[in-house]
Amino acid sequence: MRLFVDGLTVIDSTFLCAQRGMLGESWIVDVELAGELNDEGMLFDFSHVKKTIKHALDATVDHKLIVPEQAAETIIVSSDNDILLSFKAAKSELVIQSPLSAFAILPLAQITDSAFARYLEVMLLKLLPDNVTGITVHLRHEAEGPAFYHYTHGLKKHDGNCQRIAHGHRSRIGIWLDGEKRADLESNWASRWQDIYLGSADDEVSVETLPFSAQFGLTDASFYGFQYSASQGNYYLAVSKSATEIVDCDTTVECLADYIARQLSCDYPEQLIKVRAYEGVEKGAICEISASS
Ligand SMILES: Nc1nc2c(c(=O)[nH]1)N=C([C@H](O)[C@H](O)COP(=O)(O)OP(=O)(O)OP(=O)(O)O)CN2
Secondary structure, eight states, rough: OEEEEEEEEEEEEEETTTTTTEEEEEEEEEEEEEEETTTTTTTTTTHHHHHHHHHHHHHHHHSEEEEEOOOEEEEEEEEESSSEEEEEEESEEEEEEEEGGGGEEOOSOOOOHHHHHHHHHHHHHHTTTTEEEEEEEEOOOOSSSSSSEEEEOOOOOSSSSGGGGEEEEEEEEEEEETTOOOOOHHHHHHHHHEEEEEGGGGGEEEEGSSSTHHHTTTOOTTTEEEEEEETTTEEEEEHHHHHEEEEEEEESHHHHHHHHHHHHHHHHHSSEEEEEESSSSSSSEEEOTTTOO
């Protein structure tokens, strides 16, 4: 007998890619369980399936920086209370020091959807009752078509896991000028923020003041530095300028929708601008501004 739950949860994280660097992603998780029926005539009560699997994914990979430990680009310098690591991708580089809880270090050379799903299957099967003998995890993304971008950020004021300085999302973007949908502008923003780190100006520091800058020879010419403290610990990040946009606000989705609308209003000062910005899947913020506002 097999049991399925589609769209059980969404994993919102960032993973390290040898080509593209930090890649914010939102994986929609479908699962299928296989095994024998229990005394209740069930494979596993749906409510337990959802709770057990969502809890495990939240604890191990959600809102984390997912690191392919065996990639040639990954150098883990220390992993005591904090993890300090560097990653040199073809397009950008980063060095990060953050609490252990902000990372998922996977024994993989590359984070692909299928390798990640197989890793999750092994981890999750151990948590299921004995009558469940197999689990298949399918990771999918929202349908291609509408414009979307991948961003990585951290919310230092968030008392939960969104404070982690390098977690991210794959997010759709909708833009209207005077009520007319503007696919061209959506596409511009999708390119601009394709694989971007969004850092708040408030958190920016000279990269040369970060605790690891001398060790890695980091300079302000090529890197932005970000630093803050929050309830889970201290966060430090150096990231290539070419993969970063500094915004004059926090990076909540409300602030980002407002930021995009304000940027557009410079080019279209006379028009009513509406921005529908997503944070991950099926949630986000709407901002409308007009010449008079
Ligand atoms: N109003 C807002 N609320 C939250 C924002 C935000 O920008 N505006 N942002 C966050 C975090 O950035 C977080 O990454 C959002 O992820 P989400 O999946 O919604 O958070 P949860 O894990 O708590 O939700 P699940 O349903 O468990 O996936 C948080 N809130």
